[in-house]
Amino acid sequence: MHNGRGSDALQSPAQTVVIGGGISGLACAFRLCQLGIPVLLLEQSQRVGGVIDSVQQDGFLFERGPQSFLSTDLLLELIDALGLGPELLRADPRAPRYILTGGRLEPVPMAPPALLTTPLLGISSKWKLLSEPFRRSQPPANDESVADFVRRKFGSELLELLVGPFVSGVYAGDPEKLSLRSAFPSAYQWEKDYGSVLRGAIKSRPPKEKPRATLCTFRDGVVTLVRTLGEKLGDAVHRGASVISVRRGKTNCKSQFELQVTSHGRTELLRASAVVVATATEPAGRLLAGISEQFPMHFAKIEYAPVAVVASGYRREQMQHPAEGFGFLVPQRERLRVLGTVWNSSLFAGRAPAGMVNLTSFAGGATDPDLLHWSDAEVADTVAQEVARVLKITGPPVTSHVQRYACALPQYNLGHNVTIEALRELCAASPVLFLTGNYLEGPSIGVCVEQAFRTARGVQQYLALTGELAHDLEGKP
Ligand SMILES: Cc1cc2nc3c(=O)[nH]c(=O)nc-3n(C[C@H](O)[C@H](O)[C@H](O)COP(=O)(O)OP(=O)(O)OC[C@H]3O[C@@H](n4cnc5c(N)ncnc54)[C@H](O)[C@@H]3O)c2cc1C
Structure with a gap:
């Protein structure tokens, strides 16, 4: 897998340069x-x-950062190629998830019978949910927010109690601003194709014999994935190299870009004869301003949520509460700073010493950006007090760690599809x-x-088309 280049100095010309060594850049470079x-x-x-x-x-x-990941087919393929299969830990797919309502934790209904009996929803919401497959509709022509979509199809109770918390769990986002077609393209497409999201979801279910994707991590944490990718790439990776x-x-020379x-x-x-930019949007805009001023202009339209x-x-x-399961999410109406809590040591072995809980x-997110200005100690104290009330905990944590991101997650807000289209055209x-x-097709x-692998394929196709690949691979098997 190593490129055979020295690792101290940057040597040119490299055929393809990937900028940014997060999972997107690493996966793209590995595939290349x-x-x-x-x-x-x-x-x-x-x-x-x-x-x-x-x-x-x-x-x-x-x-x-991320606590776990879903075992998609491609990710499992990558994990296999990296020899990480034996390191993989899978969470119990039946691990219950909870919603905080009126200060109490109620299980999220995961199947239709539980929907009928859950105290989370009133009779009107239950009826709207269960009858949705028979109330055909089409998405409006304009870009619709997640909140408007849920109110239109299911009512505001479902938005407040289930969808809002779920949206903050995935995007730390504001459902009033997030675009349904950009943030949840499947739901948009299901309504478009079948007139009903539930009908679409049922029709698009994978075959029964196919194992369902589950939440996973590694024995030594999610970092194993990126650390191993870095190791496998060897001297193809230059750390401490800021573009x-x-x-x-110059147009008459083979190298198309100067970095x-x-x-x-x-x-x-x-x-470089090809460049892949795998950074967040702000640096991407800055880096590419010399190619076109339109890059920073379009990238600036993509907001991020702090977390x-x-x-x-x-x-x-x-703790009085057993904290067994996935964890809990918090609707906005509970008026907490905490968006949700994951019970890591219940999901995966090896996250805490014996007799301890992890x-x-x-906290924060698109609807509570002020938290960013607090000190770490204030954030930790507030979170500890709120979680203590929910899980009936006495005394402070024995240890804690605060990590803050001013720009944690890109927001697929209304108009996101237009921005992405403009960037693709550029x-x-x-x-x-x-x-x-993570701002292109999902975070x-x-x-x-998946996106990084497709990008690598695009680079390969381009290089093959221009003959550069054939030239460089001449004599290779
Ligand atoms: C708090 C949090 C929780 C999350 N939870 C989950 C989860 O549970 N499950 C899940 O699947 N996903 C989760 N995500 C989402 C997922 O982790 C991210 O979307 C993904 O890791 C982003 O990877 P990336 O490579 O696109 O970007 P980044 O990780 O941001 O990587 C970009 C890289 O580019 C580098 N860079 C920037 N500028 C330059 C430059 N000029 N020159 C060179 N390098 C540069 C940066 O240093 C950085 O290493 C979470 C994200 C966050 C923040």
Whole structure:
């Protein structure tokens, strides 16, 4: 898998340069290597992984970003290719999830019979849900918000109690602003194709014999995935290499781009025949301003939600609630800063020492950005007090860890599809320029990997088309 290049200095020309070593950039670079395309990945920090990182603290295994990932087919393929199968841990798919309502935790109904009996919803919401397949409709022509869609199809109770909390669990987002067609494209498509989201969901169910995707992590945390990708890429990865700008190269030379890169205190010029930008939108806009001023303009339209991740360890006897299952989500009307809490040590083994419990809470999000200005201690205290009330905990946590992101998750807000289309058109005008990242097709790790693999395929097709690949692979099997 190694490229055979020295790792100290940046050497050019690399055929393809990937900028950004989060899961998107790593997966793209790995796939390019698998396709036999020489690649150089430039990551500004000293470690790869971006928002994915796991830390050992006082015997607890805390996740600073994503807590787990869904076992999509492609992700499992990648895990297999990396030899990480034996490290994989799967959560019990039946682990109950809870919603906080009136200060109490109620299980989320996961199947139709539970929907009928759940005290979470009144009779009118239940009727709207169960009769939805028979009330055919079509999505409006304009971009509809998730909130408007749910109110139109199911009523405001479902929005407040189930969809709102779910949306904050995935996007830390505001359902009034998130676009249904961009944030939940399947739901949009199901209504369009079948006149009903439930009918569409049933028709699109995978065959019974296919194992359902489950939540997974690794024995040593989610970081195993990015760390192993970094190791496999070997000297194709340059850490501490910050790209300052990307410009078009001279037209008569084979290298289409010139990158200004700062590494080890030196600024160097690097040539590349294809560039994949795998950073968040703000740096992407800055880097590509020299190609077109329209890049920063369009990228600036994509907002991010801030999130604080508070991981805490407690002694089991401090808690009255068993905290068995996935965890709980909090509707806005409960007026808490906590958006939700994952019960990590109930989901996966090895997250806490014996007799201890590992909980991770999320606070902030698009609807509560002020939290970003608080100190870590204030965030940790507030979260501890709120979680203590819900789970009947006495005393402070034995240890805790706060990680804050000013720009945690891109918001697929109204008009997102237009912005993405404009960015795609800009890239099409520079055929050797590719974008990959969590603002394009979905923020989950699985979707980032799928998108990154497709991007690598696009690079391969382009290079094959222009003959550069054939030239560079000449003589290779
Ligand atoms: C708090 C939180 C919880 C989450 N929970 C889950 C979850 O449970 N399950 C799930 O599937 N997903 C989850 N996600 C989403 C998922 O983790 C992210 O969408 C995904 O990891 C983003 O990867 P990325 O590579 O696109 O971006 P990033 O991880 O942001 O990586 C971008 C990289 O680019 C580098 N970079 C930036 N500028 C430059 C430059 N000029 N030169 C060189 N390098 C540069 C950065 O240093 C960074 O390493 C969560 C995200 C967050 C923040």
